[in-house]
Amino acid sequence: MPMNERLKLSRNRWILNFGLLLVLVGLIYYGYRNNPAVTLQMCLNAPLRYDQKEIGVGTEAIVVEVLPDGFLLKEMDRTIRVKGNPQNVDQGDFVRMQAIFHKEGYLELKRLHVAKGRRLRIFISILPALLVLFLLFRTYRFDWRRMLFTERT
Amino acid sequence: MMPDLITHFAAAYILKVPSRWSRFRVPFYLGAILPDLLSRPFYILYPPATYTVYSLHTPVVSVIVCFLIAQFFEGEIRSRIRTNFLLGIALHFGLDFLQKHVIVSYYWFFPFSWKTFELGLFWPEDSLRLVPLWISIVFIIEVTGQVKKRIKKTQEN
Numbered sequence: 001m002p003m004n005e006r007l008k009l010s011r012n013r014w015i016l017n018f019g020l021l022l023v024l025v026g027l028i029y030y031g032y033r034n035n036p037a038v039t040l041q042m043c044l045n046a047p048l049r050y051d052q053k054e055i056g057v058g059t060e061a062i063v064v065e066v067l068p069d070g071f072l073l074k075e076m077d078r079t080i081r082v083k084g085n086p087q088n089v090d091q092g093d094f095v096r097m098q099a100i101f102h103k104e105g106y107l108e109l110k111r112l113h114v115a116k117g118r119r120l121r122i123f124i125s126i127l128p129a130l131l132v133l134f135l136l137f138r139t140y141r142f143d144w145r146r147m148l149f150t151e152r153t
Numbered sequence: 154m155m156p157d158l159i160t161h162f163a164a165a166y167i168l169k170v171p172s173r174w175s176r177f178r179v180p181f182y183l184g185a186i187l188p189d190l191l192s193r194p195f196y197i198l199y200p201p202a203t204y205t206v207y208s209l210h211t212p213v214v215s216v217i218v219c220f221l222i223a224q225f226f227e228g229e230i231r232s233r234i235r236t237n238f239l240l241g242i243a244l245h246f247g248l249d250f251l252q253k254h255v256i257v258s259y260y261w262f263f264p265f266s267w268k269t270f271e272l273g274l275f276w277p278e279d280s281l282r283l284v285p286l287w288i289s290i291v292f293i294i295e296v297t298g299q300v301k302k303r304i305k306k307t308q309e310n
Contacts, residue, residue, distance in 0.1 A: 024214065024218065027213070028209065031207065031211075032204055032205045032208075035207075036267050056257050059196070059200050059203045097255060098256055111255045115278055117281050118278065121280075124158075127159065128158040128186060136183060147225065149227065151230060
């Protein structure tokens with residue numbers, strides 16, 4: 001292929017890459033700004049506004065203490081009391097739940113799922129990620145000059 | 154919350170066993186774990202990032218990322234790389250769709266709708282019980298494949 005044709009193709013590729021990247025960043029920003037979910041952090045920051053609001057809690061939320069009538073939950077460095085049947089909850093468990101927020105600073109449990117084995121799931125997920133990356137670089141070679149993966153022969 | 158990556162990888166591996174498809178198996182595997190790779194590390198290591206990165210685990214955004222990654226492959230193989238990436242991503246979301254959650258799970262139609270639904274057949278952690286089975290199946294297929302290759306090579310010589 002002639003040099004000027006190759007340069008044109010390469011320039012078109014970078015324009016397309018830039019366009020895709022722009023759309024990607026735009027979508028991430030749109031998602032961040034417009035998500036309708038009410039989070040526990042929002043409730044704790046404005047308790048009066050979200051009083052009696054049913055919310056979903058589960059952003060790496062961990063049980064820090066089990067109580068006779070519920071448990072203490074920690075999410076993003078903030079701790080809140082959860083009132084309700086603690087079921088099979090243990091200290092250190094990851095949980096996801098639906099609960100009603102009360103302005104007095106506690107949650108009334110509606111539905112709970114204890115994510116037993118979450119740590120193990122995260123740990124074992126590292127292995128296939130490394131394996132696929134290994135296979136990728138074993139099958140393809142990255143040409144830094146052209147910024148392209150080429151098939152290894 | 155989604156099945157572990159061993160389950161996602163094993164499903165992709167088993168589907169790609171037929172040898173005529175094996176040339177582009179790596180992008181298929183990568184597609185099968187890509188949505189989790191794009192989002193999970195961020196919010197596991199830094200939970201406040203959850204609402205910034207969750208959109209990376211949606212079909213539309215995954216497809217855009219797939220197109221972007223495919224751009225970094227040679228022109229002659231780019232379309233096949235892209236197709237295999239896309240099929241891998243479809244498999245990933247197919248498995249995720251089978252799960253159940255107590256709170257909002259996946260925004261399938263992001264950015265057009267915030268509706269969320271799933272089949273609700275199993276909890277994300279349930280897939281852990283089958284991990285030894287997946288590893289055994291992948292191991293058996295891989296070893297059988299290697300043995301067959303060696304026999305073929307010996308016969309050719």
